[in-house]
Amino acid sequence: GQQVMQIPQYQHVQEGEDFTTYCNSSTTLSNIQWYKQRPGGHPVFLIQLVKSGEVKKQKRLTFQFGEAKKNSSLHITATQTTDVGTYFCAGELSGGYQKVTFGTGTKLQVIP
Amino acid sequence: DAGITQSPRHKVTETGTPVTLRCHQTENHRYMYWYRQDPGHGLRLIHYSYGVKDTDKGEVSDGYSVSRSKTEDFLLTLESATSSQTSVYFCAIRTPGQTHEAFFGQGTRLTVV
Numbered sequence: 708g709q710q711v712m713q714i715p716q717y718q719h720v721q722e723g724e725d726f727t728t729y730c731n732s733s734t735t736l737s738n739i740q741w742y743k744q745r746p747g748g749h750p751v752f753l754i755q756l757v758k759s760g761e762v763k764k765q766k767r768l769t770f771q772f773g774e775a776k777k778n779s780s781l782h783i784t785a786t787q788t789t790d791v792g793t794y795f796c797a798g799e800l801s802g803g804y805q806k807v808t809f810g811t812g813t814k815l816q817v818i819p
Numbered sequence: 820d821a822g823i824t825q826s827p828r829h830k831v832t833e834t835g836t837p838v839t840l841r842c843h844q845t846e847n848h849r850y851m852y853w854y855r856q857d858p859g860h861g862l863r864l865i866h867y868s869y870g871v872k873d874t875d876k877g878e879v880s881d882g883y884s885v886s887r888s889k890t891e892d893f894l895l896t897l898e899s900a901t902s903s904q905t906s907v908y909f910c911a912i913r914t915p916g917q918t919h920e921a922f923f924g925q926g927t928r929l930t931v932v
Binding site: 713716738740742749750751752755795797799806807808809810811812 | 854859860861862863864867877878909913918919920921922923924925926
């Protein structure tokens with residue numbers, strides 16, 4: 708079955724440093740979504756990428772979708788304590804979004 | 820939040836007992852999902868539904884069953900709970916249209932002792 712791996716599993720950064728998490732799928736994706744889960748909370752949708760090579764920005768967050776549509780990354784510039792949480796990618800296969808597969812997540816800790 | 824309510828929010832149960840978790844939505848969305856979240860595994864799909872009485876298995880469906888007799892309710896049942904089913908369970912709905920974002924409920928923390 709489809710597998711979506713994320714690295715790293717954990718990341719501690721000093722406030723102000725940059726952070727990147729990477730997502731790799733074993734199969735070509737129709738689209739990829741990113742979610743953020745604050746400690747004790749539920750996942751919240753951040754963005755969806757659809758096109759090969761697509762890059763989207765949300766303030767300090769930059770999302771990329773690979774040319775082959777099998778990998779993606781999320782980069783946060785100048786982290787803040789509000790960025791703390793776990794970031795998940797979620798890959799959707801062509802033909803329907805019934806079975807979106809979530810990555811294992813990257814837990815980000817920001818040290819003030 | 821997108822009108823999704825999970826109940827109960829917390830439950831402790833004994834091994835071998837049946838447990839039913841409820842997900843209720845007010846959005847009239849067709850697609851509903853049950854995930855479990857465990858450290859190191861992220862969110863794993865248990866079952867999903869694409870309409871009333873229409874359900875299908877996810878990647879970790881063993882030991883779980885679901886039912887959807889009304890659009891707004893999606894029930895997850897552990898027929899005979901085991902300690903390996905201790906987890907946080909999330910219900911989600913997925914919106915139609917251009918973005919397929921999922922809206923999650925608040926989660927149910929289930930402990931099987």
